Amino acid sequence: MSNPNPKPTLENTQLKDIVAHAKEYGFVFPSSEIYDGLQAVYDYGPNGVELKNNLKQLWWRAMTQLNPNVVGIDAAIFMHPLTWKASGHVDGFSDPMIDNLDSKKRYRADVLLEDKAAEYENAGDKPRADALLAEMGKLLTDNDLAGVRQLIVDEKIKCPVSGTANWTEVRQFNLMFSTQVGSVEGDSTLIYLRPETAQGIFVNFLNVQKSARMKVPFGIAQIGKAFRNEIVARQFIFRMREFEQMEMQFFIRPGTEMEWYNKWKETRRRWHEALGLPADKLRFHDHDKLAHYANAAVDIEYEFPFGFKEIEGIHSRTDFDLSQHQALSRKKQQYFDNDLDEATGKPYGNYVPYVVETSVGADRLFLAALCQAYTEETITEGEGEKEQTKTRTFLKLHPALAPIKAAIFPLVRKDGLPEKAEAIFNDLRHDFRLVYEDRDAIGKRYTRQDLIGTPFCIAVDHQTLEDDTVTVRHRDSREQTRMPISELGRYIGDAVSFKRILENL
Structure with a gap:
């Protein structure tokens, strides 16, 4: 029997x-931690919300500012229930579920097999990994759940908790959350929390095309919450029941x-690299089983501490969504293209x-940025x-993404230094997210800012009172630069501008 309590790995x-x-x-x-929390639901704190907002704003600008043929919307979370009938979610939005009878733990059958394939690949046996994924894809496409279970047994996959292979049958588990609304009459009181943001874009296709006078090809971008009743929510914020998506649907x-x-x-991979995710920690993974x-x-995967996992998906959705909505709503979802066909004239x-x-998972991107930093x-x-x-811990975030752009420190809390530091703070805070701190030794203050990823610390000392210069300490190198106060705004602004990222695309 396998050891039910294996030693922790480096990962x-x-x-x-x-x-932590x-x-x-x-x-x-x-x-809701004071009530012992709610599994797979998390809150973003003061620094987390700043980092996440920076990531979202960067994505939004890259999509809608750099691409003149991409515009944005913000669709409602609640949608008419027929939306999810047309999209296929009511009848087919499920994952294969399997339980271990000894540990009473529930798993996604496909994830168990994907993890096994990753073991083979990490051991240098990529052909075996590819063969396993191909077989799994075929079984899932055929909805052969008994075959999926047998594949788990044949691969000798055991529960990581109990160490046994005492598995139940594989069943399908619908992932949509449902709720009731009083304004819908009759039997249609059941509605759903949206499991994806894409459908809000599709049902608004003609509204956007006509009001924004868009011509095919064009895209519609959206950032919004989505909800899935995941079978197994794990690996911190990687897989949650309430999450945020950044999606763009490009109509062609x-x-x-x-x-x-x-x-x-290729465009989306370059964006992740510009963000600071190294090329050698990113890879494409083509789907064996197509939706x-x-x-x-294809997925763009990042190498997290727990292995390569998806952070973004690129899908060719054909005309499925618009055609389905056209059929069920009985309202045409067509575009008149007056460009000339070269073949017919x-x-x-x-x-x-x-x-x-x-489609990018904002929370997964946040986790990737945090792990990399x-x-x-x-x-x-x-x-x-x-x-x-000694060991120094810090967050090596790109300055444009850092929650706090600079910290202002008076060297001591006397001799007019706090007043001078506050004047600098008040002048710069209109342009940047800053902190002012005058407690503890300055070394401890530097350490606190390193731990949240602040790229610059500005020390105000007695020389500042004489010549209006300050010392700027750089997070990554810990080097210090003396510069005039009058140059701070330009210097920080240049370093933390989104342009420093977007110009690499």
Whole structure:
């Protein structure tokens, strides 16, 4: 029998350190923690909400500001229940579920198999990993749940808690949350919390196209909450029941979908790299099992402490969504294209557009940014007999993403230094998110800012009173630069501008 309490690996130890750091320094808290929390639901703290908002704003600007043919909307969470009938969620939005009879723990059957495939790949046996994923994809496509269970048994997959392979049968589990509304009459009082934000875009396709005078190809972007009753919610904020999506649906002429699919696939990977996620920790993963609406799909995966996992999906959705809504609503979802077809010399005319989707999990992106930024390094301080080596922990966030852009410190709390520091703070706070702090030794203040990722600390000392210069300490290198107060706004502004990221796209 396997050891039910295996020793912690480097990977899950690192994740535990990051989770603890996120709570202690105001990034992420367990929701309603005073009542022992609610599984797979989290709250963003003072620093977390700033980082998450920066990530969302950067995505929004990259989509709607750099692409003149992409506009945004903010659709309601509640939608007419027929929306989810048309989309296929009512009849087919489920995951394969399996229980271990000894531990009483519930798992997603496909995730168990994906984790096994990752083991093979990490051991250097990629052909075996690919074969396992291909077999799983075929079984799920055929809805052969007995075959999925047998594959788990054949692969000798055991419950990580009990260490046994005493599995139940595999069943399908619907992921949508439902609720009641009093304003809908008769039997239609059942509505759903949306499981994705995309449908709010599709049902507004013509509203946006006409009001914004958009011409195919064009995109509609949206950031919003979605809700899924996950079978197994784990790995911190990676898989939650309430989460936020950043999606863009790009409407195109039928027959051009693969061209646009490949273009957006490369464009979105470059965006993640510009954000600061290294190329060697990103990879594409093509889907073995395609969703009912897709003719091509790929994930952009990031290497978290728990392995490569999806942070963004790019899907060629064909005309499935608009055609389904057209059929069920009996309202045409067509676009008249007056561009000339080179083959016939005539206008393309009316058609239901095809769609290429890019969908980023805002919470997963937040976690990837946090994992990438979390840095521990060995440094040496002091000289001679006072020299000592210690471990320094800091968040190496891109300055544009950092929750706090700069911290203002008077060296001491007297001699007019606090007043001078406050004057600098009051001048710069109109442009940047700042903190002012005058407690404890300045070394401790530097450390506190390192732990939340503040890129610059500005020290006001007695020389400042003489020549209006300050010392700017840089988070990553710990180097210090003397500069005039009059240059601070330009210097910080240049470093923390989103332009520093967007210009790399």
